Amino acid sequence: MNILDRLKTEILTGDGAVGTMLYAKGIGLDSNFEHLNLVRPALVLELAREYAAAGAQVIETNTFGANYTKLSAIGLGHKVGEINRAGARIAREAAGKTVLVAGSVGPLVRMKGEEQVLTADVMEDHFRMQCAALAEGGVDLLLLETFASLEQLVAATRAARETGLPVCSSMAFMEGGRSGDGTTVESFCTAVEAAGADMLGANCGAGPLELVKVVRRLAALTAKPISAYANSGFPEYHEGRYIYRATPDYFAAMAEEMAAAGANLIGGCCGTTPEHIASLARTLAGRAPAPRTPAASRASAGPQEGARPGGASFLDPWGTRKVITVELDPPKGMDCRRIVENSRRLKEAGVDAINLAENPLARPRMGNIALGSIIRREVGIEVIIHVTGRDRNLIGMQSDMMGASLLGLRTILAVTGDPAAMGDHAGATSVFDLHSFTLIKLLSDMNRGVNAIGNPIGGGTGFTIGAAFNPNTKNMAVQAERLRKKVANGARFAQTQPVYDPALFLEALEQTRDCGIPLLPGVMPLVSERNAEYLHNEVPGITVPDAIRARMKGLEKEAGAREGLAIAKEFIDATFTAAGGYYLIPPFGKCELALELIDHIHAREREQR
Secondary structure (H helix, E strand, O other): OOHHHHOOOOOEEEOOOOHHHHHHOOOOOOOOOOOHHHHOHHHHHHHHHHHHHHOOOEEEOOOOOOOHHHHHOOOOHHHHHHHHHHHHHHHHHHHOOOOEEEEEEOOOOOOOOOOOOOOHHHHHHHHHHHHHHHHHHOOOEEEEEEEOOHHHHHHHHHHHHOOOOOEEEEEOEOOOOEEOOOOEHHHHHHHHHHHOOOEEEEEOOOOHHHHHHHHHHHHOOOOOOEEEEEOOOOEEEEOOEEEEOOOHHHHHHHHHHHHHHOOOEEEEOOOOOHHHHHHHHHHHOOOOOOOOOOOOOOOOOOOOOOOOOOOOOOOOOEOOEOEEEEEEOOOOOOOOHHHHHHHHHHHHOOOOEEEEOOOHHHOOOOOHHHHHHHHHHHHOOEEEEEEEOOOOOHHHHHHHHHHHHHOOOOEEEEEOOOOHHHOOOOOOOOOOOOOHHHHHHHHHHHHOOEOOOOOEOOOOOOOEEEEEEOOOOOOHHHHHHHHHHHHHHOOOEEEEEEOOOHHHHHHHHHHOHHHOOOEEEEEOOOOOHHHHHHHHHHOOOOOOOHHHHHHHOOOOHHHHHHHHHHHHHHHHHHHOOOOOEEEEOOHHHOHHHHHHHHHHHHHHHHHHO
């Protein structure tokens, strides 16, 4: 009798945490637990037998992170099949004839150096490889668990279905019943059932109390069996390690509530031990599934568009005159008088907005949110705050973005950011919880009045969201497609990297015309031969054509600046009819260079009237 038949008449007990117990047995947190299937199989077998002896009727394989994206990060990508087959065989040996074996499949991770989001086909390929190996190893079902992304879980469900084994699709829900990507219980249920899941479930996320609420909602939505694997409460940091405080008796009592709410398969996740499972097994022994009362509808009220504070945008004149933005470097120290004064001069010259980069080239400068607030207040000009995924984690990013909105900063340019290794601080590390695509999506969600997990924040942030675009490429179509994805996520304008070849910008305009957003070319005047060679050879994303570098050869100081300005003006002249505006980037804070280019743009406009 397979698990689906058994769950019609009885509630089954699952096992508990694997990582918690391997750590307790002396395996360091920096170790790869799944690789133990090959190098220390006896230890993995010992743990599986402990759970079976405690009364678990379903034990999991030690393969939660045994997918290509995780294993390739430590040089084991070629052993996906071997590690999963070994994990299945170990669990099968511990299970004997009466205990069922669930092949554990966890989410994919972003691979090192990869910014682009994985496509559904690529995700399915990765999951297909793991699921097939688990099936070959002899598991009875596939348990897809701890997913925070509905897109990934749907891809995993489709791949798992190809094995012909029963599939349980489980998502991690936080307080309030939303996953890490903001998915509601209702949306989850609809999507994974459509993808072919035989069982639905929830695991990890918040503690047992919250999981009871999720099970209750699921039971009203589906007739399929429900799995529930709760954490042992919330962890407490004590003397260098995380301790879970929920006792086996409390955990078993909450499991009883899960059973009453409609759960069919109940086990434990983070912090649970064989003692928790033994208590759970005693409580659930001989218990039949609770009857279900279906709800009338799966309709779920999604997040509502938050209020967008009023006020003019720097883009308002687009199409009626040239929009001009200028980037100024925040100071490396505490004195901001010069940049405030230069902002004032630029406003008087007719600039529409000031760009403030965030620690460019991974070198620390004054925080651009605080500085932007001062410039906005004292000068009265719009400020475009560049925000990177390098310096803040997901929590800090949301806090700072709400703070920026509170300060009246309404324009954000979302970029991935230069890695910390490029900078001059040897001990610095990059965060990259978010890259440009996901950061734009987060800002768009916050505009709608919800945070990263879909919880309301009391109103929209009102941001005009910008994106970066690099025309200095051999394949413009790839860059154009990246911009389309950014626009789909919520970008409403784009500024390019410094570009010196007018033909490249004109091609970029043509290939991104369907995006329907303003695209401002970056214009950075060169000042010397050394400056041109440095930009071309050492700065990512910038290409200075051979002909331009030849014109700068041997030039420096005033002669170099004059020639650099001449080149920049020629670029403006060549693109003037097509461009709706310009993003000026004066090097080394030389505001005078920007002012001269602004005068040139205005003179060209007067000529056309």
